Amino acid sequence: MSGIPVDRFAPDLDPAAAWKAWTEHLAPIFDVRPVPETHAGPEIGMRSYNLGSILVGEVSAPAQMLERSGRMAARQGVDHVLIQLYRRGTGVVRTDRAEVEIGPSDFVIYDLAQPVAITSSAVTATNILVPRVVLGDRAAHIDSLHGSVFGTASDRVAQIFGSYLSEVVAHCGDLTIQRAAGLAQAAASLCATALPNPSGDAAVTERRIGLAVRTFIQDNLGSPDLGPEMICARFGLSRATLYRQFAADDGVQSYIRHCRLAQAMRLLTAPPDGGRPRISSVAYATGFSDERSFSRAFKRRYGCLPRDVAVRRVVEPLRSGAGHQLGEWVQRLGL
Incomplete structure (x- = not known):
């Protein structure tokens, strides 16, 4: 029986070639630029697993600047939510509403239909990418949660979600594709439960x-x-x-x-009849x-x-390169 599909990024030994390949790999989601601390060494890497209805994975990224412009969001035509759990490193996420700091053990939420910019140190993170519709009733609040951060230190549900996500990523390589649908359903349900309320600090x-x-x-x-x-x-x-x-x-x-x-x-x-x-x-x-x-x-x-x-079903092909498989997965997720 076949295993769960995986997309891997492993850096080239030459730093310049490694950085070029890294920017191509992330191109389906972000435009990437270096910062003075950027070092594309052998420690960077990324694994993404396709569970059918969602993607999960982990990344060890160099210090960098990431941007997703409104034009990029419109050109790609995807309506997904990316959630990262920072394991190591720090960052700052900027939207047109606020600027928020990210630290170890923090979740950060990105609505990929909206512009965003991130500046980060070298980071290790666990990722989950879900179509908005998978989040059920919570999908209506993603607009307000874009660029927001919530921690696991005192939130038991967030701790459970983070632990489950980490375990799934750690063991996906040993599981068959027949297990993917159940794992994805449980991850999406926990994700929706763990998302904070838009006004979480209010009474x-x-x-x-x-x-x-x-x-x-x-x-x-x-x-x-x-x-x-x-x-x-x-x-x-x-x-x-x-x-x-x-x-x-x-x-x-x-x-x-x-x-x-x-x-x-x-x-x-994503019009109901699939046409423009x-x-x-x-x-x-x-x-x-x-x-x-x-x-x-x-x-x-x-x-x-x-x-x-x-239009989702006739979207412009994403740029080719090291991330071409990841780009195809991102485009087809939820179809």
């Missing part, structure tokens, strides 16, 4: 309200009336309470605009009053026009 009541409001926003993105007045009336909130809930998101209007554009990206990259939808239809479905204002907002967010976004 329980505040957190419950925040989750309810965010769910309401996701359910009503197509309504042109969606805004502070509609939300306050629906939940009986004062404007001050509503604004406090979205202070970290630059206000509720900014959050709604962000969610609308993220939903538009999903509709453009009309731009005007996507604009109206996500609450924009006309195609022109939608296209302007989309370009500000993602760096390209909606018509230039790749």
Whole structure:
């Protein structure tokens, strides 16, 4: 019986060749640049296992800068969530909302439909890549969790998730492909359970309200009336309470605009019938009053026009090179 498919990166002995191969290997997910501390030595490496519905693996990376631009996200047309558990090393993750430090024993969450930049020291990390849809009810909160960090020091569920993920990666090489579906299902379930609430530091009541409001926003993105007045009336909130809930998101209007554009990206990259939808239809479905204002907002967010976004089933081939198998897996994940 065949084993679980694995993609491996092993560096060339020549540092320059090793760095070139490393940047090609990560090209399906990030553009990579060196920093003064970069050293592409024999200690760097990466293993990725394809469990069918998710990818898991581990990486030993040099000090580096990683970037995923809005244009890159649009060109690739994937709607996945990458979660890393730092075992060694530190980093700083930057989104258009915040800048957050990452340390050993921290999880960091990347929504690959959104831009992000990371600067890190030499890092050892465990990875899981899941399609958004696999996360069930938690998928609606990934937009808010993009670029956020949560630790395992005092979170028992996060500890369990981290331990399970590490064990799966450690033993995938000894398992048959028949085991992959069960392992993937358990990993995805633990992942969804371990994800923090978007307002994790708030009081329980505040957190419950925040989750309810965010769910309401996701359910009503197509309504042109969606805004502070509609939300306050629906939940009986004062404007001050509503604004406090979205202070970290630059206000509720900014959050709604962000969610609308993220939903538009999903509709453009993975339409139900597999074909390219009309731009005007996507604009109206996500609450924009006309195609022109939608296209302007989309370009500000993602760096390209909606018509230039790749459809999942006819996506532009990723760059070839050392990471060509990983790139194919990333593209096909969830199809």
